[in-house]
Amino acid sequence: MQTQLKVKLSFFNFLQYFVWGSWYVSMGPYLTNTLKFNGQEVGLAYGAFAIGSMISPFLVGLLADRYFASEKLLAVFSLIGGAVLCLLPSLKSFIPFYSTLILYCALYVPTLALGNSLALTHLKDSKTAFPRVKLWSAAGWIGGSFTLDLLLDGSLSSVQFYLAGGVSIGLALFSLMLPHTPPKKTGENISFGDMLGLDALSLMKNRQFAIFIGCMFLICIPVYFYFTMINIYLTELKWTYPLIKLSLAQVSDIVFMFFMPIMLKKFGYKKTIFLGILAWAARYYCLGESANASTLVVPLIYAAILMHGVCYDFLFIAGQLYVDDKANPKIRAACQGFIAFILWGVGAFVGTMVAGKVLKMNEITDSAGKITHDWASIWPVPAYLSVGVLIIFALFFKEPTAKPAGDAEKPT
Numbered sequence: 001m002q003t004q005l006k007v008k009l010s011f012f013n014f015l016q017y018f019v020w021g022s023w024y025v026s027m028g029p030y031l032t033n034t035l036k037f038n039g040q041e042v043g044l045a046y047g048a049f050a051i052g053s054m055i056s057p058f059l060v061g062l063l064a065d066r067y068f069a070s071e072k073l074l075a076v077f078s079l080i081g082g083a084v085l086c087l088l089p090s091l092k093s094f095i096p097f098y099s100t101l102i103l104y105c106a107l108y109v110p111t112l113a114l115g116n117s118l119a120l121t122h123l124k125d126s127k128t129a130f131p132r133v134k135l136w137s138a139a140g141w142i143g144g145s146f147t148l149d150l151l152l153d154g155s156l157s158s159v160q161f162y163l164a165g166g167v168s169i170g171l172a173l174f175s176l177m178l179p180h181t182p183p184k185k186t187g188e189n190i191s192f193g194d195m196l197g198l199d200a201l202s203l204m205k206n207r208q209f210a211i212f213i214g215c216m217f218l219i220c221i222p223v224y225f226y227f228t229m230i231n232i233y234l235t236e237l238k239w240t241y242p243l244i245k246l247s248l249a250q251v252s253d254i255v256f257m258f259f260m261p262i263m264l265k266k267f268g269y270k271k272t273i274f275l276g277i278l279a280w281a282a283r284y285y286c287l288g289e290s291a292n293a294s295t296l297v298v299p300l301i302y303a304a305i306l307m308h309g310v311c312y313d314f315l316f317i318a319g320q321l322y323v324d325d326k327a328n329p330k331i332r333a334a335c336q337g338f339i340a341f342i343l344w345g346v347g348a349f350v351g352t353m354v355a356g357k358v359l360k361m362n363e364i365t366d367s368a369g370k371i372t373h374d375w376a377s378i379w380p381v382p383a384y385l386s387v388g389v390l391i392i393f394a395l396f397f398k399e400p401t402a403k404p405a406g407d408a409e410k411p412t
Helices: 002-023 027-034 039-064 070-090 094-122 126-151 159-175 198-205 207-236 242-246 248-292 297-306 308-326 329-361 380-396
Strands: 363-365 371-373
Touching (some): 002 094, 002 126, 002 159, 027 039, 039 094, 039 207, 039 329, 070 094, 070 159, 094 126, 094 329, 126 159, 126 242, 198 207, 198 329, 207 242, 207 248, 207 329, 242 248, 248 297, 248 308, 248 380, 297 308, 308 329, 329 363
Antiparallel strands (some): 363 371
16 A cells, blocks of 8 residues: 555656746746846746745645645645646736736645645655655656756747646646545634644744754745756856756756665754755855856856755755654644745745845846846855855754654753
């Protein structure tokens, strides 16, 4: 039964991240080159994902924990989200595009927390099995990038949204094949705080958990420089098939996902997450040097891309597992919604806003009116920010003591 479950969860993650990978990175050049949005508008557009993440805890905490089975919510959100994606190509001005993108993100982001919670509920050895299942999310992202860039040549066109929308509808149908995951709080009295999923905030009484959440918020600020800007950078360097080359990051993701259970068992959460933050600082150092280099531009950029497995897995996936360790089963879905709120919500919103402002501040307009950017001044900003978070995390976060999986830890 566990083997069949892992196959289903793996394919679900493949489809879920195929959708995300079909439009998220390619949207930047589409907005700047095709729709002619400025740097600040690009930052706002990427911030739409953050707004969706802020809504996610409400939807997960209210609906998944109390009223509806997780697999049914996944189907409904993915179906409506697919239709909204197919509407985006018809919108050419900023406000209508931005508003509709926020609506889509409010539908998509909850599926990330719901999918994680569903998997962690049914997998027996989550520390080992969950990373193995999640590696298929990287394969899905690669699939979306390859399909868009190589088969459809659509990285600068609106076809990316049709592709993502169609696969999202397929994801909706497949979600109904996932194991039944009923709400855990049926029949209980519901407070306003419960409706917002704020019961997950009870974990903030734990000092180490609060420090962890603070560091995760802070690291999101430099992290979103990469997601907002990397494809714009490669496009300005005139790289061909940039999405395919960027998908090497997901190959790295798959490789390091295999190592992460070993890292967690041997070194624990602190050292694993420390390496994840350190990798972000190193990634931005490479990108900054590439903007100044005359002969090593390509190797430095590829080095930055290939660090993705450490950057993402050792930080975000390890972080999700840490939260799962801290949560008891009754608030597990709300807690996954809470970490999504931090990683892809508040942190992403601030990160994309800061990135958008830095991008706009470093715009260079030539005599023909074409806009490029001073990348040698841009990339050091997230590098220094990452180093700052690294120091805070190293000084104040302590390795959690071992405890039975699923038990809530007492405040310290």
